[in-house]
Amino acid sequence: LIANGHSVLVIEHDMDVIKCADHLIDLGPEGGDAGGEVLYAGAPEGLLDLKVGHTVAALKTKLAQVHRAPSAS
Numbered sequence: 001l002i003a004n005g006h007s008v009l010v011i012e013h014d015m016d017v018i019k020c021a022d023h024l025i026d027l028g029p030e031g032g033d034a035g036g037e038v039l040y041a042g043a044p045e046g047l048l049d050l051k052v053g054h055t056v057a058a059l060k061t062k063l064a065q066v067h068r069a070p071s072a073s
Contacts (some may be wrong), residue, residue, distance in 0.1 A: 006009060015058055015059055015061075015062035016062070018044065018055070018059060019044055019059060019062065019063065020044075021044055021045065022043075023041070023042065024040060024041065024042065024043070024047055024055075025038060025040070025041045025042055026038070026039045026041075026047060026050070026053055026055045027039065027054070028038040028052075028053050028054065028057070029052055029053055029054075039052065039053045039055075040053070040055075040056075044059070048060060048063075
């Protein structure tokens with residue numbers, strides 16, 4: 001689809017998918033009546049500058065796990 005000039009919009013909670021996205025739109029700060037505001041729109045790296053939100057907290061945790069040096073055995 002993308003190769004033919006179309007957009008693909010995915011609603012996703014899997015951090016492995018989110019960290020590989022070209023563009024993110026993070027809605028929140030909560031769900032339902034307490035949400036629906038655009039907290040962030042842009043490249044995944046920029047989301048890390050956000051101070052609030054469940055997505056940024058989960059993404060920071062995921063990236064910390066990926067960048068941790070393996071333990072010596």
